[in-house]
Amino acid sequence: MQEPYDTWLKSSHHAVAVCNDCHTPHDSIAAKYLTKADNGFFHSLAFTTGDFKDPIQIKQRNSDIVQASCLHCHHDLVNHMLPVETGGDMLRCVHCHASVGHAHSIAPRRYEGY
Amino acid sequence: MQFVDFRCSPTPRRGRARVLLLTFLVAAMGTGVVAWVLTTMFARKQEARVPYVRVVDVNEISVDPVPWGLNWPHHFDGWKSTAGDKFYGGSNAMPQSKLEKQPWLKRLYAGYAFSIDYREARGHAYMLYDQGVTERVTKKPQAGACLHCHGSTTVLYRKVGLEALGKDSSEAALAADFNMEAVQKGFEEVSTKTYEEVLAMLKQMPDGTPDENEPVFPQAPAGGFEGEFAGQPVPENHPAMGEAHPVTCIDCHDPKTMAIRVTRPGFVNAIRDLAEGDAPVPHLPSIDKWRNGDRATSYDPNRDASRQEMRSFVCGQCHVEYYCASKMTLTFPWKNGLRMEDLERTWEETTFPDGTAFADYVHGETGAATYKVQHPEFELWSQGIHARSGVSCADCHMPYQRVGAAKLSSHNVRSPLENINASCQNCHHQSEAELASRIETIQSRNLALLGRAGAAMTDMVDAIMEAKAAGADDEALKDIFVLQRKAMWRLDYISSENSRGFHADQEAARILGESIDYSRQAQAAALRLRAPEAPATDDLPVEGVQGVTTPK
Numbered sequence: 068m069q070e071p072y073d074t075w076l077k078s079s080h081h082a083v084a085v086c087n088d089c090h091t092p093h094d095s096i097a098a099k100y101l102t103k104a105d106n107g108f109f110h111s112l113a114f115t116t117g118d119f120k121d122p123i124q125i126k127q128r129n130s131d132i133v134q135a136s137c138l139h140c141h142h143d144l145v146n147h148m149l150p151v152e153t154g155g156d157m158l159r160c161v162h163c164h165a166s167v168g169h170a171h172s173i174a175p176r177r178y179e180g181y
Numbered sequence: 182m183q184f185v186d187f188r189c190s191p192t193p194r195r196g197r198a199r200v201l202l203l204t205f206l207v208a209a210m211g212t213g214v215v216a217w218v219l220t221t222m223f224a225r226k227q228e229a230r231v232p233y234v235r236v237v238d239v240n241e242i243s244v245d246p247v248p249w250g251l252n253w254p255h256h257f258d259g260w261k262s263t264a265g266d267k268f269y270g271g272s273n274a275m276p277q278s279k280l281e282k283q284p285w286l287k288r289l290y291a292g293y294a295f296s297i298d299y300r301e302a303r304g305h306a307y308m309l310y311d312q313g314v315t316e317r318v319t320k321k322p323q324a325g326a327c328l329h330c331h332g333s334t335t336v337l338y339r340k341v342g343l344e345a346l347g348k349d350s351s352e353a354a355l356a357a358d359f360n361m362e363a364v365q366k367g368f369e370e371v372s373t374k375t376y377e378e379v380l381a382m383l384k385q386m387p388d389g390t391p392d393e394n395e396p397v398f399p400q401a402p403a404g405g406f407e408g409e410f411a412g413q414p415v416p417e418n419h420p421a422m423g424e425a426h427p428v429t430c431i432d433c434h435d436p437k438t439m440a441i442r443v444t445r446p447g448f449v450n451a452i453r454d455l456a457e458g459d460a461p462v463p464h465l466p467s468i469d470k471w472r473n474g475d476r477a478t479s480y481d482p483n484r485d486a487s488r489q490e491m492r493s494f495v496c497g498q499c500h501v502e503y504y505c506a507s508k509m510t511l512t513f514p515w516k517n518g519l520r521m522e523d524l525e526r527t528w529e530e531t532t533f534p535d536g537t538a539f540a541d542y543v544h545g546e547t548g549a550a551t552y553k554v555q556h557p558e559f560e561l562w563s564q565g566i567h568a569r570s571g572v573s574c575a576d577c578h579m580p581y582q583r584v585g586a587a588k589l590s591s592h593n594v595r596s597p598l599e600n601i602n603a604s605c606q607n608c609h610h611q612s613e614a615e616l617a618s619r620i621e622t623i624q625s626r627n628l629a630l631l632g633r634a635g636a637a638m639t640d641m642v643d644a645i646m647e648a649k650a651a652g653a654d655d656e657a658l659k660d661i662f663v664l665q666r667k668a669m670w671r672l673d674y675i676s677s678e679n680s681r682g683f684h685a686d687q688e689a690a691r692i693l694g695e696s697i698d699y700s701r702q703a704q705a706a707a708l709r710l711r712a713p714e715a716p717a718t719d720d721l722p723v724e725g726v727q728g729v730t731t732p733k
Contacts, residue, residue: 115221121583122606165610 075169089136089168090129102132133168134159225586232587239436242356243389244333246397246429253430255584259592260430261397263304270310270399272406276301285635286676288642289669292545293553294321302679305594306398309427313401318376319408324507325379326372330499333426334371335364335444337379337386342367352387359435361449361483368446372510384423396424433495441491442483445498449482451513452494456480460518464568465490492573497559500574500679504541505555508533519563521674521692525667528552544669547645548655549662554673561678565685572608580604620683627675627682630693634672637700641668644707651711658710664703671696 075081080089090106092098106129113119125133137160138145150157161167237248250257279299280286290296298316312318312331328334336355342363343350371379402408435442443449456468457480463469467487471480482494502524505511514527531539540550562568567577579590580603597604598620601613609616645661655662671692675682682689 111218114225115218117583117585120602120606122602124602124606 071169074166078167078169080168084140084168089133092132092135093139102129130159133161137161229586232589239389239430240356241339241359241431241436242336242352242387243436244336244386244426244429244431245388245390245393245424246426247393248389249430249436255587255589256430256592259589261306262593263595264306264398265304268306268398272314275311275314276303283632283635283676285639288546288639289635289673289676290553291642293542294323295553296545297321305428307427309425310398310401313380314405316405319405323376324372324505325374325376326505326507326511327376328379328383329368329445329447329505329511331427332380332383333429333432334383335359335432336388337383338364338367338371338446340367340386341370341382345370355387356389359444361446364444365446365449369510373507380425381423383425386425388424388426394424396426398427400425428499432498441488441495443491443494443498447503447511447513448494448498448501451501451515452482452497453479454516455519458516458518460520460523462519462563464563464571489571489573492575492579493559493562493568496574496578500556500558502555502557502560502674504528504539506541508535519560521557521560521671521688524557524560525552525670544642544665546642547649547658547662547665549645549658549665551666552670552673554670554677556677556679557674558679558684561674561680561688562684564688567684576607577604580607623683623686624681627686627689627693630690631672631676631682634693634696634700635676637697637704638668638672641665641700641704641707644704648707648710653707653710658707661703661706661710664699664706668696668699668703671699 075086087099087103091102138149141160142149145160148157233253235252237251239249239252243249246257246260277300279301280296286299287296290299294317297320300311300315303311308331312327317323318327339360340350340355342365343354343360345366346363348354348363371382374382430436432444433441452468455462456471459472465486467482467485467490468480471485482491486494501513503511503513512531514524514531517523517527517530528539533539538550539552541553542551543549544551559574562574575590577597578594579592580597580600581588582591582603591600591603598617601616605616606613642665645658645665648658648661675689675693675696678684678689
């Protein structure tokens with residue numbers, strides 16, 4: 068998680084949100100610790116066995132948590148864009164706002180001239 | 182009185198022993214797992230801190246990659262993996278013939294060695310072997326300049342260069358310092374020799390492992406599969422004996438610092454010419470910087486280029502268009518820029534030292550002087566969106582990978598399609614299946630257009646031959662020959678380029694479109710040479726404008 072951490076330091080959210088603000092649920096303390104346990108175990112397993120996608124790919128469950136976290140803070144701003152029914156289909160916020168949390172990309176940045 | 186039940190007394194004791202044993206086993210296993218996790222964590226942290234341990238010294242004479250492999254085993258493993266799961270030698274293992282797959286290639290290369298033997302490419306591991314056995318080399322005399330790229334030639338060039346300059350060329354001197362000037366001199370000296378001569382010299386060069394003469398990959402049988410020693414051992418005193426290496430560590434890395442560097446004089450000269458010209462190169466900012474500077478010294482990629490540019494330049498030393506036969510030294514035609522037209526213009530402006538106009542071969546069927554395109558991957562990439570976005574060759578073909586906690590660029594140089602996750606998904610956050618299908622779309626469109634351009638070229642050659650049969654002489658065909666050359670150059674440019682159009686898809690389509698146009702222009706002009714005079718069209722009725730309501 069070095070790259071996500073490094074890029075989070077430079078991101079727009081680093082002053083207002085830490086890892087757990089976006090990556091754990093806000094519903095209840097139980098849900099939060101269940102998520103922590105789940106990810107803690109599978110991250111350790113992946114890193115110990117070395118068997119993981121690199122660049123890493125987010126799981127559906129974690130992706131849902133991130134989306135809910137965006138809305139936890141920004142709900143009032145985007146409520147007119149939300150689906151009519153709860154759980155309806157919608158585009159993820161980070162589909163476009165990909166680097167607000169952390170870029171996590173080692174992709175080269177084009178040098179824009181000297 | 183105390184009642185003792187002798188029947189029951191062993192049971193609780195045995196039960197306690199079982200519980201005790203079970204507890205012990207669980208605790209032992211638990212401790213084992215924890216210890217294992219702790220040791221892996223420690224090892225991973227250690228790996229992240231100290232990415233490699235230098236156990237042997239390598240220097241400027243260490244052409245043999247084996248000592249490097251002791252220091253950098255993961256990189257060495259990657260390099261060896263370019264062979265596949267093992268090295269496939271022998272005539273049965275040769276890849277498919279392109280000439281059979283696309284028969285129009287035989288018409289394109291008529292009169293040129295590529296019409297004898299031309300196959301699908303294999304990995305870096307095979308570069309020297311496959312060159313040694315291709316019938317282009319075994320059946321036709323070829324120039325030693327071919328080894329500029331297929332062999333690890335820097336020590337050879339340097340040694341010959343130092344001798345020519347009258348300087349110390351001992352092994353100690355060779356090991357101490359790179360000396361680009363000597364490389365340049367040796368390259369010029371060697372370029373007049375034949376392929377066999379240079380290969381024999383290469384095998385005699387010191388490679389840093391004097392007591393060992395077994396290359397990592399098998400060497401090609403002397404003279405190819407049907408040569409003098411086919412299936413037989415080569416005598417000990419034969420000049421073909423000795424160890425030659427395909428491109429190895431030293432060709433791209435500085436042995437002192439491991440920094441990537443360029444070593445090939447062909448590239449160093451060409452990128453200098455490109456910088457000195459005024460062609461726009463928006464994807465190479467260090468050239469702009471040099472152009473805006475005082476230009477006190479020539480552009481030197483090893484000094485001026487950024488690391489990100491170097492990650493493409495090392496590949497651009499060979500994956501380019503060039504002239505490499507014996508009439509002049511190996512040349513990359515970059516002085517007018519890197520676009521297809523720029524390269525063509527450079528060749529049009531070039532004359533050989535003997536004063537004749539530049540040409541690669543005379544077309545075997547029509548007799549037109551034509552140019553052969555090699556494999557302009559660097560040039561086509563330069564026209565594409567990836568180059569423009571700052572993505573280097575290595576970003577996709579040598580993506581970063583994690584081995585334990587160590588992060589390194591994969592030295593198993595190969596198609597990004599083989600590892601879409603590492604190559605593409607850093608930037609493209611779509612599924613692997615979606616990305617593969619995008620690539621497939623680009624490449625299949627390119628293949629379809631290439632087929633059309635091949636058919637147009639075949640029709641053109643037929644039409645020119647018919648015009649010749651009808652009595653048209655070279656003078657009458659002069660302008661048609663130019664059209665033929667332009668059509669063939671464009672067709673070959675995309676056909677020989679190894680990305681199947683991917684490196685710059687729109688540019689590839691544009692080039693093939695022009696090829697089809699020139700082929701059809703030449704075909705029409707050739708047909709006109711033997712067709713009767715066209716009648717006047719002035720008297721033909723022409724339909725007036727329709728669909729306009731006449732006002733009442």
